[in-house]
Amino acid sequence: MSLDIKICGLKTDEAVAAALDGGATHIGFIFFAKSPRNINPAEAGRLRRAAAGRAKAVAVTVDADDAALDAIVSEMAPDMLQLHGHESVSRVRQVKARYGLPVIKVFSLRERGDLAQIEPYIGIADRLMFDAKAPAGSALPGGNGVAFDWQVLSELDGSLDYILSGGLNAGNIGQALQETLPGGIDISSGVESAPGVKDVGLIKEFFRAVRAAKSADAA
Numbered sequence: 001m002s003l004d005i006k007i008c009g010l011k012t013d014e015a016v017a018a019a020l021d022g023g024a025t026h027i028g029f030i031f032f033a034k035s036p037r038n039i040n041p042a043e044a045g046r047l048r049r050a051a052a053g054r055a056k057a058v059a060v061t062v063d064a065d066d067a068a069l070d071a072i073v074s075e076m077a078p079d080m081l082q083l084h085g086h087e088s089v090s091r092v093r094q095v096k097a098r099y100g101l102p103v104i105k106v107f108s109l110r111e112r113g114d115l116a117q118i119e120p121y122i123g124i125a126d127r128l129m130f131d132a133k134a135p136a137g138s139a140l141p142g143g144n145g146v147a148f149d150w151q152v153l154s155e156l157d158g159s160l161d162y163i164l165s166g167g168l169n170a171g172n173i174g175q176a177l178q179e180t181l182p183g184g185i186d187i188s189s190g191v192e193s194a195p196g197v198k199d200v201g202l203i204k205e206f207f208r209a210v211r212a213a214k215s216a217d218a219a
């Protein structure tokens with residue numbers, strides 16, 4: 001089974017190149033002022049153009065209004081929008097209709113009961129992403145480098161496609177792929193040397209760990 005790999009929070013040519021060379025199918029850019037990974041739409045547009053045809057460019061936003069999304073879509077021209085806030089089902093519909101772009105809707109999970117929020121979005125959002133709930137006091141809804149208990153996902157219908165996110169790194173991706181069956185994985189802090197600073201060596205190490213996990217699975 002194919003596995004999409006999204007490297008998120010990119011800000012430099014070197015990090016984009018490392019993600020593409022490693023085999024990223026998606027590259028993510030963060031539009032959230034409080035994030036150490038925040039980038040402006042014009043710079044994200046420059047970086048995404050360098051990746052054109054090699055990976056899908058994803059704009060990550062948090063409860064963004066139309067004006068903010070208009071600027072991102074016109075200046076960056078993303079292939080997809082990732083909605084990482086509390087966007088309602090009707091807001092997801094509006095965003096899809098306004099921009100004609102596929103939407104990834106993110107859900108924060110800690111326990112089985114948190115899965116109840118997902119159902120109304122199935123068939124509306126193009127992809128579903130599962131991240132950990134932010135730790136108390138964090139200014140960020142994502143990008144906290146925190147994993148959730150993947151066993152929570154054992155309650156899901158096995159045919160549901162999702163992207164696994166939250167605290168992934170080279171050290172735990174093998175275990176994550178043993179415990180879950182995602183259609184994609186998403187990583188940010190786990191390939192950083194400091195908040196917002198991507199590390200080319202850690203990006204390479206992550207792809208090596210993914211390849212090792214996949215070949216162990218195929219054996």
Ligand SMILES: O=C(O)c1ccccc1N[C@@H]1O[C@H](COP(=O)(O)O)[C@@H](O)[C@H]1O
Nearest residue numbers: 008035142143144145166167187188189
């Ligand atoms: O990364 C951020 O700063 C961020 C800010 C606001 C919304 C989402 C953000 N990141 C997303 O969270 C996942 C998981 O991050 P991590 O691997 O646990 O650090 C990241 O890939 C982004 O999609």
